[in-house]
Amino acid sequence: xxxxxxLVVLGIVGATLDSGKGAKRWEKWRPTVSxxxxxxxxxxxxxxxxxxxxxxxxxxxVEDLGAVAPDCTVQLHGTNFADPWDFEEVWxxxxxxxxxxxxxxxxxxxxxxxxxxxxxxxxCMFLLAESRHIPARLLQTSPITRRDRRERxxxxxxxxxxxxLDLSKYDSIAQRFDAERAEGVSLLKQGIPTRNAAFNxxxxxxERVALASTAPILLxxxxxxxxxxxxxxxxxxxxxxxxxxxxxxxxNCATLRGDAAMSALFxxxxxxxxxxxSDRAGLLKAADGGLVFLDEIGELGLDEQAMLLRxxxxxxxxxxxxxxxxxxxxxLIAGTNKDLVVAVGRGEFRSDLLARINLWTxxxxxxxxxxxxxxxxLEFELESFARxxxxxxxxxxxxxxxxxxxxxxxxxxxxxxxxDLNASVTRMGTLAPGARITADVVDEEVTRLRSDWRDVGxxxxxxxxxxxxxxxxxxxLGDEVAQSVDRFELxxxxxxxxxxxxxxxMSEAGRRLFAESRKARSKTNDADRIRKYLxxxxxxxxxxxxx
Amino acid sequence: xxxxxxxxxxxxxxxxxxxxxxxxxxxxxxxxxxxxGGRSRPGLLRQHLCAVQAAASIGGAxxxxxxxxxxxxxxxxxxxxAGGTYRFAIGSxxxxxxxxxxxxxxxxxxxxxxxxTLEGGTHNPMAPPLPFLQSSFLPLLRRMGADVRLRxxxxxxxxxxxxxxxxxxTPSTLRPVEVRRGSGVTVRAVATxxxxxxxxxxxxxxKLRRQLREHAPTLEQEELTASLSxxxxxxxxxxxGDEVACFVGFGERxxxxxxxxxxxxxxxxxxxxxxxxxxxxxxxxxxxxxxxAGGGAFDVDVLSExxxxxxxxxxxxxxxxxxxxxxxEGAGVRVGRNALR
Numbered sequence: 001x002x003x004x005x006x007l008v009v010l011g012i013v014g015a016t017l018d019s020g021k022g023a024k025r026w027e028k029w030r031p032t033v034s035x036x037x038x039x040x041x042x043x044x045x046x047x048x049x050x051x052x053x054x055x056x057x058x059x060x061x062v063e064d065l066g067a068v069a070p071d072c073t074v075q076l077h078g079t080n081f082a083d084p085w086d087f088e089e090v091w092x093x094x095x096x097x098x099x100x101x102x103x104x105x106x107x108x109x110x111x112x113x114x115x116x117x118x119x120x121x122x123x124c125m126f127l128l129a130e131s132r133h134i135p136a137r138l139l140q141t142s143p144i145t146r147r148d149r150r151e152r153x154x155x156x157x158x159x160x161x162x163x164x165l166d167l168s169k170y171d172s173i174a175q176r177f178d179a180e181r182a183e184g185v186s187l188l189k190q191g192i193p194t195r196n197a198a199f200n201x202x203x204x205x206x207e208r209v210a211l212a213s214t215a216p217i218l219l220x221x222x223x224x225x226x227x228x229x230x231x232x233x234x235x236x237x238x239x240x241x242x243x244x245x246x247x248x249x250x251x252n253c254a255t256l257r258g259d260a261a262m263s264a265l266f267x268x269x270x271x272x273x274x275x276x277x278s279d280r281a282g283l284l285k286a287a288d289g290g291l292v293f294l295d296e297i298g299e300l301g302l303d304e305q306a307m308l309l310r311x312x313x314x315x316x317x318x319x320x321x322x323x324x325x326x327x328x329x330x331x332l333i334a335g336t337n338k339d340l341v342v343a344v345g346r347g348e349f350r351s352d353l354l355a356r357i358n359l360w361t362x363x364x365x366x367x368x369x370x371x372x373x374x375x376x377x378l379e380f381e382l383e384s385f386a387r388x389x390x391x392x393x394x395x396x397x398x399x400x401x402x403x404x405x406x407x408x409x410x411x412x413x414x415x416x417x418x419x420d421l422n423a424s425v426t427r428m429g430t431l432a433p434g435a436r437i438t439a440d441v442v443d444e445e446v447t448r449l450r451s452d453w454r455d456v457g458x459x460x461x462x463x464x465x466x467x468x469x470x471x472x473x474x475x476x477l478g479d480e481v482a483q484s485v486d487r488f489e490l491x492x493x494x495x496x497x498x499x500x501x502x503x504x505x506m507s508e509a510g511r512r513l514f515a516e517s518r519k520a521r522s523k524t525n526d527a528d529r530i531r532k533y534l535x536x537x538x539x540x541x542x543x544x545x546x547x
Numbered sequence: 548x549x550x551x552x553x554x555x556x557x558x559x560x561x562x563x564x565x566x567x568x569x570x571x572x573x574x575x576x577x578x579x580x581x582x583x584g585g586r587s588r589p590g591l592l593r594q595h596l597c598a599v600q601a602a603a604s605i606g607g608a609x610x611x612x613x614x615x616x617x618x619x620x621x622x623x624x625x626x627x628x629a630g631g632t633y634r635f636a637i638g639s640x641x642x643x644x645x646x647x648x649x650x651x652x653x654x655x656x657x658x659x660x661x662x663x664t665l666e667g668g669t670h671n672p673m674a675p676p677l678p679f680l681q682s683s684f685l686p687l688l689r690r691m692g693a694d695v696r697l698r699x700x701x702x703x704x705x706x707x708x709x710x711x712x713x714x715x716x717t718p719s720t721l722r723p724v725e726v727r728r729g730s731g732v733t734v735r736a737v738a739t740x741x742x743x744x745x746x747x748x749x750x751x752x753x754k755l756r757r758q759l760r761e762h763a764p765t766l767e768q769e770e771l772t773a774s775l776s777x778x779x780x781x782x783x784x785x786x787x788g789d790e791v792a793c794f795v796g797f798g799e800r801x802x803x804x805x806x807x808x809x810x811x812x813x814x815x816x817x818x819x820x821x822x823x824x825x826x827x828x829x830x831x832x833x834x835x836x837x838x839x840a841g842g843g844a845f846d847v848d849v850l851s852e853x854x855x856x857x858x859x860x861x862x863x864x865x866x867x868x869x870x871x872x873x874x875x876e877g878a879g880v881r882v883g884r885n886a887l888r
Contacts, residue, residue, distance in 0.1 A: 023776050026776030027800055039641070040592050040615055064775075067707055067775055070638065071638075155673065
């Protein structure tokens, strides 16, 4: 009718949902074809983006729409999404389409069909509509459930709903994306409901980075902080969201030395060196299309570092003894507990490689730095013990209190971090009589942990190496300050910060820091001394302990 | 201006189609308020919109509210019914046969012969399917004096549609007719498949043979080619005297072929038992041509809400009395002042 605007639907030909062969395809719900089958929707035109490799499918969709909606014109736009799972790539392609497309909102009304396409394409379409780059309302289609067919005699081919972002009626979609994001973050945390706000914030960020980018990620933090687990989880998340197709490959660089290192990573040809009796593809090739986790990357030799840099930047490298380059497209996650900046200073690590992998750096705190997460992690360890041993164990109430008191108290340094917690639970679980961890078992375990940690580090929680001192100061006061402070001051600062962090109150910190002089005084106000000292550096006790 | 309430009676599309036909025939304009007001998705759906557009094109009508979802339609025909060549393409969701139903009788009174190509669904469970029209309704209409032919070019099953049928109409005058149950019946069962294994048709026929064994049906299997989608229907044609009653059942996914056949057989047996001349669906179709012819009579075994709605709608446009003498589920239906008997 001339007084109403023409209805135009924009969408993507769905490689899976819209496919179907032979006459049987009509028995299947195909979202894009269903647009022409609705009794109460009559598009004047349907414009479909189709990847070149799905052109035949696109033509079939056009033909079938011609049968069900004879008055509707259907246009195919060949669009090359080099990688339809790559956020940046998809965003750019759709953004360019939106910019170059001539919209005529005076005469046409647009609906953006977001049911087909990859997850990433759907999100990008949602965002483009939300930002009004595409002046459309969102259109979602869904099949009629078998139940509705049976019980309500619903014979329709499918249903649809229109969501007008201008009217903010998109809660359900926004929630869907939010829910999936939350799910992703939870996956990264292995479902552990961690409480440390900084850690949770970091997991949010990692989730976003992991899904939006394939750039290298650097995970730092003390040994046992969970770098390996996290790398694996990032892979699971990306694999679940189908933003990665290849395998997960993990290697600890400390175990690679000499020729073996080169060949393990990059492969070799037969006869490349003594013992190279056959071709070997190498780990980077094995991770083509996937993800490589190089733990303790600081231990990698300089030659391997150079080769790795090129492999990251150009996706090619030369296997040992080969005269031709090999291509592999992998994402790198590197792990280190070394200060790589220091390693660069000593000439042990290439500064260009560090620059390349330092784009997304996340420092995983040790267990003692997020002691409030000990309890949820304890639950997790109990669960996973049950899973692996096939035997559920539990603390009795007294034992639980006793264990938590010790584990979250000042004495527990958790020098080996989550690895220590895992070992501790395994021991208690194994020794637990009748699947109950009793107070006796806990007492034994506490004694054991004390002796394990006795000679490791500093019982006050203060960092024991200069690198760690600097990292801690940088964390609290920022990189700039940390770099401008003399070693003389820095070590003291780090010690004070470390003790503060392991103390519940300023007074407790005061008792430790001024333990000797207290003996000589009748009146003490150590808390105030600490407050003033911290104030000199522009921070409060609360900031030191929560940052 | 005739004002109709869309929620009356059946409350669906029937009132609109009947009103369109009668408006074209009588030249009276009408407004339909609360179109499909009683339904979960009220307002015009695509198939209704097609019917409005088709009626408007043959009657040169002025139309308001001819858009999807519209809950008020104003239709004012020019008074001229133009014969000629038409093509009405209906999307899969609706049946092309419903559009045929809307324009058929008016075209008998057009200023010249017409050839109407109907594209879309021809075999649709929610409408009189083409074989029903061909075997039951059109022969009766021809007996009333209509010069009509209907040809199937390509079957269109729900939900793909894509079928094509051609209707040829030569202007002619309808005469009153009384339909009576003829003595002696010949039963013919036809099972049709398209893009489906013939075994489905075999199972349906086997069931029909058993259930209708008292009436010794002839069994036929029919395979339609050129259909886009899979499709299956079974029909039983009961010839009695000059008339044919036709009963149709459609196969559906997850519905056993035997059940499809058994349900049709049940309808056949009930109708045979009732002694009525006409079954439920033919009754819906017959009222309008009979009213336009000025007379007619028949007994029906099941009086449907569609038929009642038609009676009501006809009364809004024409001064032809229609009396319903209800007997149980069925009724004796009498159209016109002069008793035929």
